[in-house]
Amino acid sequence: MNLFNLKGQVAIITGSSRGIGKAIAERMAEHGAKVVISSRKAPACQEVVDAINARHGANIAISVPANISSKAELENLVAVAKREFGKVDILVCNAASNPYYGPQANIADDQFRKILDNNIVANHWLISYVVPEMIARRAGSIIIVSSIGGLKGSPVIGAYGISKAADMQLARNLAVEYGPHNIRVNCIAPGLVKTDFARALWEDEANLAKRVSTTPLRRIGEPDEIAGAAVFLASQAGSFMTGQSLVIDGGVTIS
Secondary structure, eight states, rough: TTTTTTTTTTEEEEETTSSSHHHHHHHHHHHOOOOEEEOOOHHHHHHHHHHHHHHOOOOSSEEEEOTOOOOOHHHHHHHHHHHHHHHOEEEEEEOOOOOOOGGGGGGOOHHHHHHHIIIHHHHHHHHHHHHHEEEETTEEEEEEEGGGOOOOTOSSBBHHHHHHHHHHHHHHHHHHHHHTTTTTEEEEEEEBBBBTHHHHHHHSSSHHHHHTTTTTSSOBTHHHHHHHHHHHHGGGGTTTTOOOOESTTGGGOOO
């Protein structure tokens, strides 16, 4: 048996119209999963769906746009996925927000709340919608895309790092809670990856040069270099791994 085979599995991936989420959706589909593409903008979602279906066959992917700040839209996302594909085996909480760069002392209350709500509370909502069915089947894999920002202090993305550290603890708590039901909950913690979301960090030439100089691999990551970890965590290959945060950062946190 191929340990990474996802045939017959259904995955919801938020923030999957671009970047890391898109790469995860494409690789999960490549390994046999049916995938639900979701982000705020319907045309962007549909573009990804069309590309995946053209490559892997009709009805492999569907689009269900949703804003992670809306509890009702997230509930609908799960409901439509179940209606169209019958179940949800894998949830990838990838979508996140970071509306502020700078010292923690200067962040506005609404900016801080948006980061915490979208990066932590929204994940809690989504997980609560998929878990009952997973418990009934005694099977499921939940993956939260966190960040090495949750492992380090920062004078620039401190609030974001706080939210990502909380995601790691959310995974640990839920791994303990749902482990007896054979449901695994893990995080992926990427370093700096070349995505639109992180553009403010890697487009700054001075910041990029500094980062690269202290990264053992001497470069930043690409979205597809994160996707394999998600396939691992969702598949039989990761069946004994839960409550962990898998760091993929080119060696930044060891240097």
